[in-house]
Amino acid sequence: MSSQPNVSMYCMPFCPDCARARVWLEHHDVPYTDIDISTSLNLREKVAAMNNGDIHTPTFEIDEKIIVDFDRALLVEALGITD
Numbered sequence: 754m755s756s757q758p759n760v761s762m763y764c765m766p767f768c769p770d771c772a773r774a775r776v777w778l779e780h781h782d783v784p785y786t787d788i789d790i791s792t793s794l795n796l797r798e799k800v801a802a803m804n805n806g807d808i809h810t811p812t813f814e815i816d817e818k819i820i821v822d823f824d825r826a827l828l829v830e831a832l833g834i835t836d
Contacts, residue, residue: 758832760785761814763800771811774823781834 762778762785764771778785790796790810801808803819813820815831829836 757784758816759814760832761788762786763788763790763796763803763812763814764810765789765791768810770823774811774813777823777825777828781832781836783832783834 760778760783762771762774764774764787766789775787788796790800790808797808800810800812803812803814804821809821811823813828813831815828818831820827820831825836
């Protein structure tokens with residue numbers, strides 16, 4: 754069995770997709786770091802750089818792979834889990 758990927762979720766407190774993603778990740782026992790980008794201009798700039806200049810949440814960084822939005826199919830593939 755391989756080790757768990759390093760998962761970071763960049764989000765904002767008012768984001769409904771972020772709330773759904775948290776529930777989904779927790780349901781699948783995926784450890785992740787929840788990063789609130791509303792607290793830092795640098796974090797918002799980092800997310801914008803990952804999203805062709807747009808700030809979009811949630812944005813996931815899974816090891817070195819970027820997934821924009823709560824796309825279950827892409828997350829399943831990147832995490833190697835079943836939904």
